[in-house]
Amino acid sequence: MKIIYDGSMDPKQAKALLGSLIPQLAAEDPDFIYLDADLMSCIGTLKWGKANPDRAIECGIAEANMIGVACGLAAAGFKPLAHTFGPFASRRVFDQVFLSGAYAKNDITVLGTDPGVTAALNGGTHMPFEDVALYRTIPTAIIFEPTDMVQLEDVLRQSKDLPGIKYIRVGRKDLPKVYEPGSHFTVGKAVTVREGKDCTIVAAGIMLHEALKAADELAKEGIEAEVIDPVTIKPLDKETVIASVKKTGCLVAAENHNKNGGLYDALLEVLAENCPAPAGQVAVEDEFGEVGPQKYLQERFGLTAAHIAEKAKKVMASRIL
Amino acid sequence: MDRKESAALKIKAAKIRIAALTAIHSIGSGHVGGSLSICDALAVLFGREMKTDPKNPKWPERDKLVTSKGHAGPAVYGALAVQGYFPYEMLTTLNRPGTHLPSHTDRNLTPGVDMTTGSLGQGTSVACGMALGDRLKGRDCRTFLIVGDGESDEGQVWEAFAFAAAKKLSNLVVLLDWNKKQLDGRVDEILPMGDFAAKLTAFGFDTQLINGNDVEALAAALEHTRGGGDKPYAIIMDNVKGAGVPEVEQTEMNHSIPVSDEQFARWTAQLKAEIAKWEEEA
Known part of the structure; x- marks a missing residue:
C-alpha cells in the first residue's frame, strides 16, 4: 500500500465521488440497486436517480421502510445500497437492519453520511456519536469509516459483493489524500x-x-x-x-x-x-x-x-x- | 366455484388447523388465536391461488408468502406440512431446541418460508421489496403478504403501504387479518384502527372487504387480484380470532394460550368430523 499523504486535501469532495460512483456501479452491475430516503440531492444522485427510477429507488422520508424494502430486494437477488444521514441509518433503523437484514440474512449496504461532528450545521439532532456502537452489536456487520477518497471508492465498490450488513460512515466533504489511487483495502486488515x-x-x-x-x-x-x-x-x-x-x-x-x-x-x-x-x-x-x-x-x-x-x-x- | 372444490378447500383449511394445533399442543401452548384465524386464507393461497412447488421451495419464479404477523408460524407450518414441504412429524418439533420450526417464521430454517418475520411491521416493507425485486427482474410472480390488525399499530406498516401504492406494486396482495383482537385485548380498545378498508383504499390500494374465514369468498377475492393494473391489492379479511375451534373463538383472551391433551383431542376430533362431512359432500 503506497502512502501519498503530504497533508494536502483531496480537491474532490465525498459528495461528488458518491454522486458519480453510485451511477457508475449501477451501470457496471445490473444487480446493484440504490435506495434513498429523500436525500438524493445531498449526495449528488438526484438527477441520475430521477432518470433511472428502476435503479435508484426513492423511498421518501421513511427510513424503516427503506431498509425493509432493501432487504426484500436482496432476497430477490439484488445488491442494495441504502443511504440516509448517519443517525437515521443507525438509530432509527436499528431493528430493521438487525432483523430484516442481519438476522434474516438479507445482505445490504447502509451508507450513513455526516457521522459525528461532520453533521456540523445540521446540529445535535443529526450528529451520530453512537452509530458505530450500535452496528458493533449486530452479528455479521462490517463497519467501514473511510479515511480518504481512494478508500471510500474501494470500500463502496467492494461492499456490494460482501456478505452480511455493511455500514459505511463518511462525511460528504473533504478528506486528505492518503493513499495512492487504485489502492485496494481488505476487510479486517488495517x-x-x-x-x-x-x-x-x-x-x-x-x-x-x-x-x-x-x-x-x-x-x-x-x-x-x-x-x-x-x-x-x-x-x-x-x-x-x-x-x-x-x-x-x-x-x-x-x-x-x-x-x-x-x-x-x-x-x-x-x-x-x-x-x-x-x-x-x-x-x-x-x-x-x-x-x-x-x-x-x-x-x-x-x-x-x-x-x-x-x-x-x-x-x-x-x-x- | 363448484361444490367439490369448495369442499376440498374447507378440508384443507381444517387439515391446516389440525396441523397447527398439533404443533402447538406438542409444546403445550402458543399463538393459537392468530394462527387459527388465517387457516382459511392459507388453504386458499396454497390450495388454489399461489404458484408454488413444494419440491423446489427456492424456485425464483414462485409466488411468495410473507407472514408479517410472524407469530402465526404454527399455521404457516401447518400449511407447509399439509402441502408436503417437509414431513408432517416435524410439526411436533415446534420451539424445541435446534428446531426448524421456531415460534416466528424464519426463511433460513424452514423449507417454504419465504421471509423471516417477528418484529411486527417489518414483513410489510420486506414484502414490498420482494415484489419490486421480482418485477424488476421480470419474473412472472406475485407476493402475498399477511398482516395482522394489531400489527397495524406499527407505523412501518403504513410506510410500506404508501410505498406499495407509490411504486404501483400490482404484484403485491395484502391480506389483512382483521380478527379484532391483539395480545392485551380488543383492537378497538388498545389502539383503534378505524375502517381498514377505507384506509387502504385511501392509501391507493384496490381493496376488498370479505369474510376471511370463508374459502369461497377468499377464492373470489384472490381471483380479482390477478388483474394486474397499477395498484397493489388489499383484502380485508373480516375474521374471527380462533376461527374454526368454537371453544377458542369464545375465549376472550386467546392470543397465546395453553392447549391441554384433553382440549387437543376434543378440538381435533371436531375438525376431523367436519372433514368427514365435507368429504361426503364432495
Whole structure:
C-alpha cells in the first residue's frame, strides 16, 4: 500500500465521488440497486436517480421502510445500497437492519453520511456519536469509516459483493489524500500509515488526518508515533494492533464518536485480552452533539491533532518499561 | 366455484388447523388465536391461488408468502406440512431446541418460508421489496403478504403501504387479518384502527372487504387480484380470532394460550368430523 499523504486535501469532495460512483456501479452491475430516503440531492444522485427510477429507488422520508424494502430486494437477488444521514441509518433503523437484514440474512449496504461532528450545521439532532456502537452489536456487520477518497471508492465498490450488513460512515466533504489511487483495502486488515516506535495511534475517518498531524508535532519533540488506519472498525485487525502495541507499549484511539462503544472500546478489548498496555482516547465524552461549524465542533469535543498529541504523551508516561 | 372444490378447500383449511394445533399442543401452548384465524386464507393461497412447488421451495419464479404477523408460524407450518414441504412429524418439533420450526417464521430454517418475520411491521416493507425485486427482474410472480390488525399499530406498516401504492406494486396482495383482537385485548380498545378498508383504499390500494374465514369468498377475492393494473391489492379479511375451534373463538383472551391433551383431542376430533362431512359432500 503506497502512502501519498503530504497533508494536502483531496480537491474532490465525498459528495461528488458518491454522486458519480453510485451511477457508475449501477451501470457496471445490473444487480446493484440504490435506495434513498429523500436525500438524493445531498449526495449528488438526484438527477441520475430521477432518470433511472428502476435503479435508484426513492423511498421518501421513511427510513424503516427503506431498509425493509432493501432487504426484500436482496432476497430477490439484488445488491442494495441504502443511504440516509448517519443517525437515521443507525438509530432509527436499528431493528430493521438487525432483523430484516442481519438476522434474516438479507445482505445490504447502509451508507450513513455526516457521522459525528461532520453533521456540523445540521446540529445535535443529526450528529451520530453512537452509530458505530450500535452496528458493533449486530452479528455479521462490517463497519467501514473511510479515511480518504481512494478508500471510500474501494470500500463502496467492494461492499456490494460482501456478505452480511455493511455500514459505511463518511462525511460528504473533504478528506486528505492518503493513499495512492487504485489502492485496494481488505476487510479486517488495517493499514499502518506511518511507522513509529513510541506510541500507537489508531484513528478512523476524519481523525486519521488529525492523527497524522499529531504525529508530525510529536516528531518535533523526538517522539515517533505509529499511526494506524483500521479500515474496518469491525472486524478489527487485532494482529496489526497487537504487533504495534507490543512495540510501542501504549495506545491512543482517535474517533469521531462517543468514547463508549466505538473504536476505543473495540481496541481496549484487544489490549485487555492480548497485551495489556496504557491506553487513552480522543473521542467525544458521553455527550450529545450540538450545532456549529465542523472546526468549532472538533475543538468543542476535543477531536484535534493537539488533543491526540497530548494524549499520546500521557499514555507514554504511563508505560511500565 | 363448484361444490367439490369448495369442499376440498374447507378440508384443507381444517387439515391446516389440525396441523397447527398439533404443533402447538406438542409444546403445550402458543399463538393459537392468530394462527387459527388465517387457516382459511392459507388453504386458499396454497390450495388454489399461489404458484408454488413444494419440491423446489427456492424456485425464483414462485409466488411468495410473507407472514408479517410472524407469530402465526404454527399455521404457516401447518400449511407447509399439509402441502408436503417437509414431513408432517416435524410439526411436533415446534420451539424445541435446534428446531426448524421456531415460534416466528424464519426463511433460513424452514423449507417454504419465504421471509423471516417477528418484529411486527417489518414483513410489510420486506414484502414490498420482494415484489419490486421480482418485477424488476421480470419474473412472472406475485407476493402475498399477511398482516395482522394489531400489527397495524406499527407505523412501518403504513410506510410500506404508501410505498406499495407509490411504486404501483400490482404484484403485491395484502391480506389483512382483521380478527379484532391483539395480545392485551380488543383492537378497538388498545389502539383503534378505524375502517381498514377505507384506509387502504385511501392509501391507493384496490381493496376488498370479505369474510376471511370463508374459502369461497377468499377464492373470489384472490381471483380479482390477478388483474394486474397499477395498484397493489388489499383484502380485508373480516375474521374471527380462533376461527374454526368454537371453544377458542369464545375465549376472550386467546392470543397465546395453553392447549391441554384433553382440549387437543376434543378440538381435533371436531375438525376431523367436519372433514368427514365435507368429504361426503364432495
